[in-house]
Amino acid sequence: MRQVLRFRFLIVWSLILTLLTLAGNAGCFPASVWGAETSDFSDGDGRMETLPAAAVPAEVMAPSVILMEASSGQVICEKNADERRSPASVTKVMTLILIFDALDAGKIRLEDEVVTSARAKAMGGSQVFLEEGEVQTVETLIKCIVIASGNDASVAMAEYLAGTEEEFVRQMNERAKGLGMTNTHFVDCCGLTEDPEHLTTARDIAVMARELITRYPQIQNYSTIWMENITHVTKQGTKEFGLANTNKLLKMATDFRVTGLKTGSTSRAKYCLAATAEKDGVELIAAIMAAPDYKTRFSDARILLNYGYATCKLYRDTQMPELPELSVKGGKEKTVPLRYEEEFSYLGMNGEDFSAVEKTLQIPEEAQAPLEEDEKIGVIRYELNGTVLGEVGILTDAQVERAGYIDSLKMTVERFLFF
Structure with missing residues (x-):
């Protein structure tokens, strides 16, 4: 047991020395440390397919x-x-x-x-x-x-x-x-x-x-x-x-x-x-x-x-799916809560059966810090028999600041001490 702890201690100190060297040479952590690449997300044109009057x-x-x-x-x-x-x-x-x-x-x-x-x-x-x-x-x-x-x-x-x-x-x-x-x-x-x-x-x-x-x-x-x-x-x-x-x-x-x-x-x-x-x-x-x-x-x-x-017949979604917390890369917080921008409603004028409406959440697996509150991160899309009725934006419900040098060092130490 003592040998395992000693081994972990040596690994942690090696990582700390490596990070200190990187910080001294570059003045900041390189993008590869933070995984600067984020998941591509596109919500299309965001327009509702409005029926002609x-x-x-x-x-x-x-x-x-x-x-x-x-x-x-x-x-x-x-x-x-x-x-x-x-x-x-x-x-x-x-x-x-x-x-x-x-x-x-x-x-x-x-x-x-x-x-x-x-x-x-x-x-x-x-x-x-x-x-x-x-x-x-x-x-x-x-x-x-x-x-x-x-x-x-x-x-x-x-x-x-x-x-x-x-x-x-x-x-x-x-x-x-x-x-x-x-x-x-x-x-x-x-x-x-x-x-x-x-x-x-x-x-x-x-x-x-x-x-x-x-x-x-x-x-x-x-x-x-x-x-x-x-x-x-x-x-x-x-x-x-x-x-x-x-x-x-x-x-x-x-x-x-x-x-x-x-x-x-x-x-x-x-x-x-x-x-x-x-x-x-x-x-x-x-x-x-x-x-x-x-x-x-x-x-x-x-x-x-x-x-x-x-x-007319109005469809209003009063039971929108519960949103998960989104993982955040490179932030002071590891996740951020999400919320819907508004309630979804759609006016049908052709006797539609709204019981067949399909809902699709389109959100990335993770986001890159920093994040502002109310930042659009995805959408929920509504379709009926293959036709897009519309969509509602999904927003961040809190601000997440980018992790600083001390924050990153702390997270690194915690990750290797408790793996």
């Missing part, structure tokens, strides 16, 4: 419409969805996104008090008749925007968040750019403008509506309110004012649950609507632009939503 039902009258599934962003059907048109008050969907962004970031609170400026008071069109100097909470102003489409409330919130409406509009356009809304340009925060440069498309409306309802589902707490009173407290005294929802789809008989979202109309834009609904866990978004009258925009939305729920 169908034509809209013939009964739809508006010249520009689109129907989208919210969780996947899959377009179900469309007509002239990329024609640039005036959105009227549907503009306020982006205004609401920025408000909820600020709430989410902790920059403002629902209880914060906002003072109405003379400019906000002077806004025409749909309004809740705020007076200059009147104080309302952020939550009350959200209700005024969502339920009654208050232009005065929109400007009051824009000024509260950004100092001026102009700066707020700049932020709106920046946010739109980040969402890939390439055919959108906002000029004001409420859509009252007749400026010919204030434009968007049905597709871009669906994109921003999707961002609002999926990122901030609490919007339904406001967009489903049919009627509610607010209280004006001004120099003239205190009085109640009734808010009535402009989205009449909420009161129409449907086979699905209407959850919102925003109406709009001006002489230039005609009648617009971003309608959202839910049924059996599937959320759909219908965007209507330039309908000839207010009844048509609601009937078009109902036709589109009925078509969507009759056609």
